[in-house]
Amino acid sequence: xxxxxxxxxxxxxxxxxxxxxxxxxxxxxxxxxxxxxxxxxxxxxxxxxxxxxxxxxxxxxxxxxxxxxxxxxxxxxxxxxxxxxxxxxxxxxxxxxxxxxxxxxxxxxxxx
Numbered sequence: 001x002x003x004x005x006x007x008x009x010x011x012x013x014x015x016x017x018x019x020x021x022x023x024x025x026x027x028x029x030x031x032x033x034x035x036x037x038x039x040x041x042x043x044x045x046x047x048x049x050x051x052x053x054x055x056x057x058x059x060x061x062x063x064x065x066x067x068x069x070x071x072x073x074x075x076x077x078x079x080x081x082x083x084x085x086x087x088x089x090x091x092x093x094x095x096x097x098x099x100x101x102x103x104x105x106x107x108x109x110x111x112x
Contacts, residue, residue, distance in 0.1 A: 006094035008073035013051040013066070015075060015089050017042075024091050024102045029109030031058050031065060035074040038099065039088040039107075047089055049076060 004017040021040040027033070053075060055064035062081070067074045076089045091099055 004094055004098055006089070006091075008051075008053075008068040008071050008075050008093060010068060010071040012070050013049065013053050013068050013073070013075045015093055016048040016050075017089060017094075018046045018048070021091065021098070021102060023105050024099060025088075025105045025107050027107040027109040029107075029112070031056075032107075032109060035065070035067075035090075036092065037074055037088075038091045038104075039077075040091050041086055041088045043085055044078070044087045047076070047087060 002020045004020065006015045006017075007013060017040065019042060025039040025041060027037065027039065032039075051068075053066040054069045055066050057064060057080065063077045063079060065074060065077045073093065074090055075093055076087060078087045091102075
C-alpha cells in the first residue's frame with residue numbers, strides 16, 4: 001500500500017492519502033472551477049488531514065469545502081452528513097508527479 005503526502009502552500013494543513021488515485025476528477029460546478037480543484041474521491045478512512053482549516057458551504061450545503069486560513073489553498077471537502085461515505089482531496093496539494101499519468105474525468109457539477 002502506498003502513502004502520498006501533500007499540503008497547502010504554507011504547510012499548515014497536511015494531507016495523507018493511504019491509497020494511490022486511479023484518476024483525477026475535474027468538476028465544473030461554480031466553486032470547483034473557481035478553486036481549480038482536481039479531486040480524488042474516496043472513503044474518509046483512507047485520508048488523514050492534519051491542521052486546522054476554515055470551511056465554506058455553498059448551495060445545498062451538503063459539503064464543507066476546506067481551505068487554509070493562512071495561504072488560502074483549497075485542500076479537501078467533507079460531507080456535512082457524517083453517514084455519507086465519501087470525501088475528496090485536492091490532488092493539486094500533492095507532488096505533481098502523482099498527477100502526471102492520471103486520467104482526467106469531467107464531473108458535470110454545473111448541471112445539478
